[in-house]
Each structure stands twice: as C-alpha cells, then as structure tokens.
Amino acid sequence: MNTAELELPVSVPSTALFTDQYELTMLQAALRSGTAHRRSVFEVFTRRLPEGRRYGVVAGTGRVLDAVENFRFGPDVLDFLRSRAVVDEATLSWLADYRFGGDIHGYPEGEVYFPGSPVLRVEGTFAECVLLETVVLSILNHDSAxxxxxxxxxxxxxxxxxxxxxxxxxxxxxxxxxxxxxxxxxxxxxxxxxxxxxxxxxxxxxxxxxxxxxxxxxxxxxxxxxxxxxxxxxxxxxxxxxxxxxxxxxxxxxxxxxxxxxxxxxxxxxxxxxxxxxxxxxxxxxxxxxxxxxxxxxxxxxxxxxxxxxxxxxxxxxxxxHPTCSMVYKLVARADDADDGGTGGAGGTGGGGALRPVAKRSLGGKSTVGGAKWAARPRDADGVARAEVLGTGALPEELADVRLQVPLVRAGRTIGREPLDAARDRHRAALAGLPLSATQLSRGEPVLPTEQR
Amino acid sequence: MNTAELELPVSVPSTALFTDQYELTMLQAALRSGTAHRRSVFEVFTRRLPEGRRYGVVAGTGRVLDAVENFRFGPDVLDFLRSRAVVDEATLSWLADYRFGGDIHGYPEGEVYFPGSPVLRVEGTFAECVLLETVVLSILNHDSAxxxxxxxxxxxxxxxxxxxxxxxxxxxxxxxxxxxxxxxxxxxxxxxxxxxxxxxxxxxxxxxxxxxxxxxxxxxxxxxxxxxxxxxxxxxxxxxxxxxxxxxxxxxxxxxxxxxxxxxxxxxxxxxxxxxxxxxxxxxxxxxxxxxxxxxxxxxxxxxxxxxxxxxxxxxxxxxxHPTCSMVYKLVARADDADDGGTGGAGGTGGGGALRPVAKRSLGGKSTVGGAKWAARPRDADGVARAEVLGTGALPEELADVRLQVPLVRAGRTIGREPLDAARDRHRAALAGLPLSATQLSRGEPVLPTEQR
The missing domain is CATH 3.20.20.70 (Aldolase class I)
Structure with missing residues (x-):
C-alpha cells in the first residue's frame, strides 16, 4: 500500500451510494413520465419524540451539508448501477451530471426540536431532492439521537x-x-x-x-x-x-x-x-x-x-x-407543471408553477400535514419559550424575530457552514430558553406544545 | 472536485485512528518501561447475552480482517498525533512502522456464541495487539448486534x-x-x-x-x-x-x-x-x-x-x-520477559518466555478468567450441540473435531478471508445444530450452558 493512500476517510468523497435503491427507480420513472422536474418541497420532521423525552436536539446539520456537497455519481458508481441494471441508461446519464442545485433551510445545529418541527426543508426539482432522502435521514436520525x-x-x-x-x-x-x-x-x-x-x-x-x-x-x-x-x-x-x-x-x-x-x-x-x-x-x-x-x-x-x-x-x-430518531423526509408540496426547472435547476420557490400542498392520507397513523412550513418559537415576558408554532404560507410579522429556520444551501451553494462550537453554544442557549421542566430527567411530555397555525 | 476522487470510501484505506487515545498512551508508557514487546494474548468475549436472548451471532469478522490489514499510521495521522502531543516522538516513530505481525484466531463469521465464548483471540507483542482493541470491538459489537x-x-x-x-x-x-x-x-x-x-x-x-x-x-x-x-x-x-x-x-x-x-x-x-x-x-x-x-x-x-x-x-x-453487544477485549495472558518478540515481531505462542494467565480481580462484576482459551461445542448422539466448553491449556483430544476457533491471521498475513455467503450458510448450519429451543422468540436463557474445563 502506497503511503499516499493512508488517509482517514471520514471526510467522504462521494455520498451518492448512501441511498436506498428506490430513490433511483423513482427517479427513472419520473424522468420518463415527465414529472421529475416538478418543483418540490421535502421536509424532515418527527411525528413524536422518544417516549418520555421532553425535547429533541438537532445534530448532524453540518454533516448533511458535507453529504449534499459530495453527492456525485462517479464512473465506478455508474458502472455498478449499470452492472446491476438498477436504472436505465437515460437515468445514468442524468445521474452523471447530478449535483444538487436547490435550496435547503433548516433548524441550525444544536437547536432543540419538538414533534412536527420542520428541522430541514429541501426544495428544488423532485429529481434532485428525492435522491437526498436516505443520506439526510441517516445523518440526522443518528446524530440527533x-x-x-x-x-x-x-x-x-x-x-x-x-x-x-x-x-x-x-x-x-x-x-x-x-x-x-x-x-x-x-x-x-x-x-x-x-x-x-x-x-x-x-x-x-x-x-x-x-x-x-x-x-x-x-x-x-x-x-x-x-x-x-x-x-x-x-x-x-x-x-x-x-x-x-x-x-x-x-x-x-x-x-x-x-x-x-x-x-x-x-x-x-x-x-x-x-x-x-x-x-x-x-x-x-x-x-x-x-x-x-x-x-x-x-x-x-x-x-x-x-x-x-x-x-x-x-x-x-x-x-x-433510543438509538435513532424517527425523522422522516416527506414530500409536502409540489408544482403541477413539468417545465419549471430543468435538470438540476435553480430550485427555490420563486419560479415556475404554484406549489400545492400534498400529503399521504390513508389510515394507519402515518398521515402527514401538507405544505411547506415555517416554524417559530415565541417567548413569554420572561424570555421563556412558550410554544413551537408551525404554519404554512407567509410567516406572521410578529413571529419574524423568533423564526427558527435559517438558510443552509442556496441554489446549490452551501451558505450555512459554521464551527462546531457554534452548534455547541447554540444548544446550551436553546436549552436555557426552555421552561425549567425541560431539564427534568424524569419521563414527561414535550416541554413545548406544537401549535399549527 | 476531480472525477478520480469520486469513489465510495466504504473500503477504508486506514483504520488506525478508529482508536481510543489510551491505546496510544499505554503504548508510549510500555515502550518506555520495556514491557511493550512482552508476548501477549488478548481475547474478545461477552460476559452475558442481551437479556432474554438465547444465542449470539458472530458478525464482522471479515471486516475485522480488513481493519487489521489497513491499520497503518500515515503522515497525516502522525502529524495530527504530533500536533496534539498525544504521544512522544519515540512512539510516533514506532507507529510509522506499525503493521500487525501477530496471529488472530476466532469463531468464524456466522457462528453462534454464548457468554464467555472467546470469539476472537489476538496474539503478538503487547504493543501490536493493544492498538487493535477499539476498532476490533467497534466492528464486532456493532455487526454482531x-x-x-x-x-x-x-x-x-x-x-x-x-x-x-x-x-x-x-x-x-x-x-x-x-x-x-x-x-x-x-x-x-x-x-x-x-x-x-x-x-x-x-x-x-x-x-x-x-x-x-x-x-x-x-x-x-x-x-x-x-x-x-x-x-x-x-x-x-x-x-x-x-x-x-x-x-x-x-x-x-x-x-x-x-x-x-x-x-x-x-x-x-x-x-x-x-x-x-x-x-x-x-x-x-x-x-x-x-x-x-x-x-x-x-x-x-x-x-x-x-x-x-x-x-x-x-x-x-x-x-x-440491543444496539450493541457487550464484547470486551481483555489481556488474558502475557510473557514475563521483555525480549521475546522485537518490534511488531513474529507473534504466535511458539517462541519467547512462558505465557502466564492474567486477570482483573477487583470486586464489582468485571473480573475476568485468565489464560488463552480454546472453545469446543460437543454434540449429543443426535448431533445436537449440548454445551459451549471452554478451557485453557491443550485442547482435549476428544474435542478436536468440535473445536470452534479457526486461524484468521498468521504472522500478520490474513488467511481467514471467505465469501460473505460462506458466513451466511454457516450461520444457518450453526442454528440448525442447536437445541430446538434456540429459535423460540420468547425471552429465555442461553440455549447452551458455558462449561469451564
């Protein structure tokens, strides 16, 4: 073994295969049906905290940014997908040029979260967003736990x-x-x-x-x-x-x-x-x-x-x-028309057709709330957080100062990188801003109620 | 980013930093005291199965072989250790030349195990063996769980x-x-x-x-x-x-x-x-x-x-x-004299001074049984396993056919590699050879008693 090869590979050069096969087969079918380029919004959230826990902690955001930046399909990966006939040639060509060109907003790392909190929002074409599901969830579910x-x-x-x-x-x-x-x-x-x-x-x-x-x-x-x-x-x-x-x-x-x-x-x-x-x-x-x-x-x-x-x-x-969180990555809104973005396009919510909320609605406990959500955490007179307020549409002006999401990626460019100590400090501050019962170790309910506006 | 960099790094080029700092500080102190080259035997085992489980499954052995082969300290890693003053220059020089030169025996992958089963045995100088503790346990504890x-x-x-x-x-x-x-x-x-x-x-x-x-x-x-x-x-x-x-x-x-x-x-x-x-x-x-x-x-x-x-x-x-097993990596025997191996030496139990069993023996539930152990699983007349028999010293002749450990590494050379399907087939066979109650899902005791000879 050559000395030049002796590097520690925790900085991962390609994250594209940390992906469930169905992301790629969905991509293939959507490319063929002409829906792949529909502008889409995916959100990451949990339906509940682990039993008895009073708050969750967002961690891994910085690693998500690395993973998204490095999500590329090199020749080895494409050859593998071809040899297994995972997807067709048209899809392989599309993957060869892939790089995420959309927008990502989210709770900054170290922030606390509650049931329903939209801890990450990924916007762009369906094609460019759907591929990120597995690796984004792997990181957030593990690190946050x-x-x-x-x-x-x-x-x-x-x-x-x-x-x-x-x-x-x-x-x-x-x-x-x-x-x-x-x-x-x-x-x-x-x-x-x-x-x-x-x-x-x-x-x-x-x-x-x-x-x-x-x-x-x-x-x-x-x-x-x-x-x-x-x-x-x-x-x-x-x-x-x-x-x-x-x-x-x-x-x-x-x-x-x-x-x-x-x-x-x-x-x-x-x-x-x-x-x-x-x-x-x-x-x-x-x-x-x-x-x-x-x-x-x-x-x-x-x-x-x-x-x-x-x-x-x-x-x-x-x-x-609780070795994992139950974070999911769900399509919550999408445009109707198919010609609003182009391959790996501009993303964002600015152009193309209007976004309409979508949601799974079968019985069985896994239904979701449609629409891209804002989140804010208003405080009482003593500065103590009193609720996790979520809504769709425009953020009410009185909540502008307590908005939780920050921009992390804009048109494919990472803008949310920060030193790890910033996340550590933020967590300490976030915890200090919660009601005192947050830090009781005993089993309890989420310390803030989630309010849907 | 260059296309040539786009490879999936799950085949890890260096595993040397997947290591707890104390392995290196122990190495430094042992190099200085002249004990680093004492011939040593470390064993991996669990004190118990997860509560209610009737058997454990050895998995990750193939990954352990990869990790040991790739355990090298390249310039980047040495520079990091130097910059943090983790160890002194003499130790860094020793690490720069490191490669495992000892022997490894173990239960083959897919085999079942019970409390005390010596699922892996690592022999060589103290120095070359102690460094492998963390990565060996990471792999076996995760994969076996x-x-x-x-x-x-x-x-x-x-x-x-x-x-x-x-x-x-x-x-x-x-x-x-x-x-x-x-x-x-x-x-x-x-x-x-x-x-x-x-x-x-x-x-x-x-x-x-x-x-x-x-x-x-x-x-x-x-x-x-x-x-x-x-x-x-x-x-x-x-x-x-x-x-x-x-x-x-x-x-x-x-x-x-x-x-x-x-x-x-x-x-x-x-x-x-x-x-x-x-x-x-x-x-x-x-x-x-x-x-x-x-x-x-x-x-x-x-x-x-x-x-x-x-x-x-x-x-x-x-x-x-049960997201992890409780496997530990313990020094169970070592030679007295300091001049029996040389740096990264021949390993094995053939040369040098006599090995003496060693064991922690304080109160508190973490004491160990000293001595390098053989393990065998004799069967009754119907071919059903009846006990996990462990002992030190020579393997009794009547157990030679039912010995569990196989050679995996000899004098630093990997000899135990096999296709993953071999491990899968072995697991099915191992399970079929256990008493029928092994496959009950209900909570129970280990399905075989562990007998110390």
Whole structure:
C-alpha cells in the first residue's frame, strides 16, 4: 500500500451510494413520465419524540451539508448501477451530471426540536431532492439521537466535564459522528482519535486494565505510566484492590497525581472512600474520574458524590435507550407543471408553477400535514419559550424575530457552514430558553406544545 | 472536485485512528518501561447475552480482517498525533512502522456464541495487539448486534424473504455494515446501494409515497411506474385508500403485477383484505410486501397472514432493542520477559518466555478468567450441540473435531478471508445444530450452558 493512500476517510468523497435503491427507480420513472422536474418541497420532521423525552436536539446539520456537497455519481458508481441494471441508461446519464442545485433551510445545529418541527426543508426539482432522502435521514436520525442523550447527560453532570468514550460500542465511523454529536450536546472531550482528527474535538485517555496486567505489579505499571506520561496522568485504580491501588498511586506519583479512574463497583460508595483516602494522603487536588456503564440517571445519582468527571460509553452512543430518531423526509408540496426547472435547476420557490400542498392520507397513523412550513418559537415576558408554532404560507410579522429556520444551501451553494462550537453554544442557549421542566430527567411530555397555525 | 476522487470510501484505506487515545498512551508508557514487546494474548468475549436472548451471532469478522490489514499510521495521522502531543516522538516513530505481525484466531463469521465464548483471540507483542482493541470491538459489537436481530427475524419469517431497509435509521456507514450483518443473519436483500457496491449483496426497491404524491393522481403514478419499471414492479398501495389503490394497480399493470407494498395500518387485517381483493381481480400471483415498523415479533404475528416478504428497517439496524453487544477485549495472558518478540515481531505462542494467565480481580462484576482459551461445542448422539466448553491449556483430544476457533491471521498475513455467503450458510448450519429451543422468540436463557474445563 502506497503511503499516499493512508488517509482517514471520514471526510467522504462521494455520498451518492448512501441511498436506498428506490430513490433511483423513482427517479427513472419520473424522468420518463415527465414529472421529475416538478418543483418540490421535502421536509424532515418527527411525528413524536422518544417516549418520555421532553425535547429533541438537532445534530448532524453540518454533516448533511458535507453529504449534499459530495453527492456525485462517479464512473465506478455508474458502472455498478449499470452492472446491476438498477436504472436505465437515460437515468445514468442524468445521474452523471447530478449535483444538487436547490435550496435547503433548516433548524441550525444544536437547536432543540419538538414533534412536527420542520428541522430541514429541501426544495428544488423532485429529481434532485428525492435522491437526498436516505443520506439526510441517516445523518440526522443518528446524530440527533446521540446529541439528545448527550444533552440529558450534560444536564445531569452540571459543571462536571463529560468525556465521550463509546467508540468500541458502535460502528467505527458512527463513533466519529457520535463523538461530534456528543460535543454538540455538551460533552467536553472524546476518546476517539478519529473525531479529534476530523472535527477538532479535544481528545483524552491514559490507560486500561491491560496496562496494569502487562506489568509484574501494579506499582510497576503506575511507575511506568507516571514516568512516561507525567504526574498529571490518570491512574486506573480498580484492577486489584482499590484502596491499595490508591495508596500505591500516591506513593508513586506523589500528591500531585492528576487523577484516579474508577471503572467498576458501587461508584457512589467507592468515590467517597477514594476521596477520603486521597485527602488523607495529602492528594487533595487529585481528581476522581468514573467510567462504568453510566447513563444520565447514574450521573445524576452521583451528583452528591466527590466525582470530578464522567466518562460515558455505551449509553451515549446508543442514545440512552433510543438509538435513532424517527425523522422522516416527506414530500409536502409540489408544482403541477413539468417545465419549471430543468435538470438540476435553480430550485427555490420563486419560479415556475404554484406549489400545492400534498400529503399521504390513508389510515394507519402515518398521515402527514401538507405544505411547506415555517416554524417559530415565541417567548413569554420572561424570555421563556412558550410554544413551537408551525404554519404554512407567509410567516406572521410578529413571529419574524423568533423564526427558527435559517438558510443552509442556496441554489446549490452551501451558505450555512459554521464551527462546531457554534452548534455547541447554540444548544446550551436553546436549552436555557426552555421552561425549567425541560431539564427534568424524569419521563414527561414535550416541554413545548406544537401549535399549527 | 476531480472525477478520480469520486469513489465510495466504504473500503477504508486506514483504520488506525478508529482508536481510543489510551491505546496510544499505554503504548508510549510500555515502550518506555520495556514491557511493550512482552508476548501477549488478548481475547474478545461477552460476559452475558442481551437479556432474554438465547444465542449470539458472530458478525464482522471479515471486516475485522480488513481493519487489521489497513491499520497503518500515515503522515497525516502522525502529524495530527504530533500536533496534539498525544504521544512522544519515540512512539510516533514506532507507529510509522506499525503493521500487525501477530496471529488472530476466532469463531468464524456466522457462528453462534454464548457468554464467555472467546470469539476472537489476538496474539503478538503487547504493543501490536493493544492498538487493535477499539476498532476490533467497534466492528464486532456493532455487526454482531445487528446479525443477532437479523437471525431472530429470519427465524420468525421462515421461508419468506427479508429485505433490509434501515439505512435511514442509522449512521450512513453503519448502514452498510448493518446490511452486511443482516445478510449473514439470514436476510436476502438490502435497499442500501452502498452495501450492494461494497459487499455484492443483492439490492432492491421501487417507490415511496413521494412518487405517488408527485403525480396528479395515483393512477398517473402507477402508470408512470409500470411504464418505466415494468409489470413486475412493486406498487405502493397505501398513500390514499388501499382498496382503491389495489384496484387501480391491477387495472394499470394487469394481473401480472409483481407485488403491492403495504407500509401502514393493521398489517394482518390489511394483508388479508388485499390478498382477497387481488385474487378476486385475478392477480393471484401478485405478491404482498409489508414494511411498517416490523420486528421479529411483528413478523411472527404475520406468519398466518398472506404476506410474501418483509422489509425491515429501524428494529433491524438498532439490534431490536440491543444496539450493541457487550464484547470486551481483555489481556488474558502475557510473557514475563521483555525480549521475546522485537518490534511488531513474529507473534504466535511458539517462541519467547512462558505465557502466564492474567486477570482483573477487583470486586464489582468485571473480573475476568485468565489464560488463552480454546472453545469446543460437543454434540449429543443426535448431533445436537449440548454445551459451549471452554478451557485453557491443550485442547482435549476428544474435542478436536468440535473445536470452534479457526486461524484468521498468521504472522500478520490474513488467511481467514471467505465469501460473505460462506458466513451466511454457516450461520444457518450453526442454528440448525442447536437445541430446538434456540429459535423460540420468547425471552429465555442461553440455549447452551458455558462449561469451564
């Protein structure tokens, strides 16, 4: 293998095959029937929050922008589609020239959402918009699920920092996105080097039980670690006997030891004992990190314990019981006439025939509300949000200042890119603007009612 | 963007950053203390199955082999590690030359496993083995979770084919691995084009509600679809009124219509009605596909319904309630002396000092059994497996024929690669060799006891 090939591929050069086959067969049939170029509006929303959750968190928007920009059908992909006879030659020719030329608006990343919130709106020809469904949903459903769990954990942790360490519990690239979403939701660092590399998230980590077991004694292991990584390192103290390990740790590193980590046992009890022991040994500034099977409830239960930071794995990357959101990507409006855009055309709602609302309306719980929606979150006199207000048509003037959607892509050009810290800061601000009950961990209803105007 | 860059990156050129930072800091400290080259054995196993599950399914082994082969630290990665001061220069030099030179044995892909089963064993120097922990666990924990859900769904579906269509509910690259794992577990096809491209899995898909809504009438939509995709296509009949849609579908396509798809409502009731209607319309060979929020229980409940195939999304890619396994990667044995391998050395258990078992033994439920383990699954007179037997030391001769582990990597060279269909066939055979109660969907205990010899 050539050295030039050794790059980490989390920046994906083509996202075009992260697509369900039916997007392409629909495209083929629509190209043939002359409807492919009808101006269309698709919206992403959820019908409900996960049971008991009080708010959702939009995450992945930045990744969606990358995915849309990189959504191209190169020769390899076209050859594959041809070899499998997925679509006909006319469709392959169309795909070869594909690039999204429409508009995307959406809730900015880190914003909270509620049932029905139009978190993303994609406008353009049917053809150019329909293809994006799968990859847009993959990203938003995954990243928002992780961010929602992260947000609740961050609330439970208060001022104590949280480290994401769930890479080993999820797909290796999902892990990178999970670290990113966790950061948006309020985590401070990640163990995942790929997430540091790709997104600039601070990384951390020191040692595992294997390191202690590798050495002939715990003392040898601690000595080796401190000699190499310095006194500020974190020593793992639960391989054998915790009290003995803490004593050895302070003997080896001195009272300047950075931290000890506890990864098993009754964390509440053990943390108290270790704190007392560290204090008695003069290591008053040595921090205590806990990392065993934590979720937001376990974190909350340690609020009164002498714990300085939390490492969270499994429950974070699996959305703390809700590993996916139920976001859908639905056609909500379209023009009647077929000649209003051209191939990969200008998009937008400005030209062509009038848009008419459309919606599935069979029985069975999956019907939708037609029409492109605006969304706004008015506040009461104290500045606290009081409802998620949605409507079609023109945005009422009194809601102009509290409109939620922002432009992300205009005529195919990305205009909504921002640093990840902006999303993280926005999430904190959005949460602070909700009624106080938003941050209760107990099961509840969405903290804002959704009002259809 | 250059056309040459437009390749789908699911074949990952470097997996080296899919790694928790502590693997590298442990490496640094061990290089300095002289223990990095101690011959070591790491094992992957779970302490328990997800609650109520009767067996686990090993999946991802083929992806692990790819990940190990591609685990290299290129200049970009080294520059990143240097810029963040993750490790020192001596460690960076060591990493620049890294390639795994040890041995890997494991349960072959598709095999079933039980608590304690040593599904993978990685042997070599501590340094070369410890680095692989995170990526190995990411792959096995994710893929095995999906395969286990797929296997239960395949059992519930009996002879009816299952289509994986969960890409939109999980990370876009996790989706590709999920389609692969689902195939191992017994699914027949996937909607995910990337999975078809990367792994050769058959793909399928025709249309969504958006296609119907795009047209001025359901009849227009069906006509467009049949004209483009042929009479063998699958028409989605639940956008408006199902009975009317079925009538229109047969009018448009004739009695040779391939299939109709139902995506909402009471599937049991609707399937019966649609079957009766299709038969009355002479479309006796038109199949019925159902796709709404299915899991293994919903599939089982449709066993007596006139359904021809199932499409499964959310519950498949999220492991039907268990989105990750609890596999861990633990040091179970190591040599005492430091001069038995050299950098990235020969690995194996042949040379150097004697291996001694090691194990975490603090209280708190995470203690491990030391020593490199063999595993065998003896059968009773009827050929039915009766136990998962594990032991250290030499494999008893009478168990030689029922040994579970196979060689996968020898001295750094991959020798265990196989076609994906081999894993799929193996899974079916493994399941057939278990006691009958293995395939009960109800909650139960592991169907084989784990016996430590």
């Amino acid at each position: 992780v961010a929602a769990a992260a947000s609740r954990m961050a609330v439970a942790a208060g001022d104590r920092p949280l480290v994401e360490m769930g890479a080993r519990r999820t797909h290796e690239l999902a892990a990178v996105a999970a670290a990113r979403a966790a950061y948006v939701g309020g985590f401070s660092r990640t163990s995942d080097l790929a997430a540091g590399f790709r997104y600039g998230i601070p990384t951390s980590g020191t040692s595992a039980h294997a390191f202690t077991l590798l050495h002939d004694s715990e003392r040898d292991a601690f000595t080796a670690q401190v000699e190499s990584l310095g006194r500020g390192t974190t020593l793992l103290v639960d391989t054998y006997d915790v009290a003995e390990a803490v004593r050895t740790a302070v003997e080896v590193a001195g009272p300047d030891l950075g931290a000890v980590r506890i990864d098993s046992g009754d964390l509440l009890l053990v943390a108290h004992r270790v704190r007392q022991q560290l204090d008695e040994l003069g290591a008053r500034d040595t921090r205590i990190v806990v990392t065993s099977d934590l979720d937001e409830y376990a974190i909350a239960s340690l609020a009164a314990a002498p714990v300085d930071s939390y490492g969270v794995g499994t429950q974070l990357v699996t959305g703390s019981g | 999906v395969a286990a859900a797929a296997s239960r769904m395949a059992v519930a579906a009996g002879d009816r084919p299952l289509v994986e269509m969960g890409a939109r509910r999980t990370h876009e690259l996790a989706a590709v691995a999920a389609a692969r794992a689902a195939y191992v577990g017994g699914f027949s096809r996937t909607s995910d084009l990337a999975a078809g491209f990367r792994y050769g899995i058959p793909t399928s898909g025709t249309s969504a509600h958006a296609f119907t809504l795009l047209h001025d009438s359901e009849r227009d939509a069906f006509t467009a679809q049949v004209e483009s995709l042929g009479r063998g296509t699958t028409l989605l009949v639940d956008t408006y009124d199902v009975a009317e849609a079925v009538r229109t579908a047969v009018e448009v396509a004739g009695p040779d219509l391939g299939a109709v798809r139902i995506d909402s409502g009471d599937l049991l009731l609707v399937a019966h009605r649609v079957r009766q209607q299709l038969d009355e319309l002479g479309a006796r060979d038109t199949r019925i596909v159902v796709t709404s929020d299915l899991d293994e229980y919903a599939i089982a409940s449709l066993a007596a319904a006139p359904v021809d195939s199932y499409g499964v999304g959310t519950q498949l890619v999220t492991g039907s309630g």
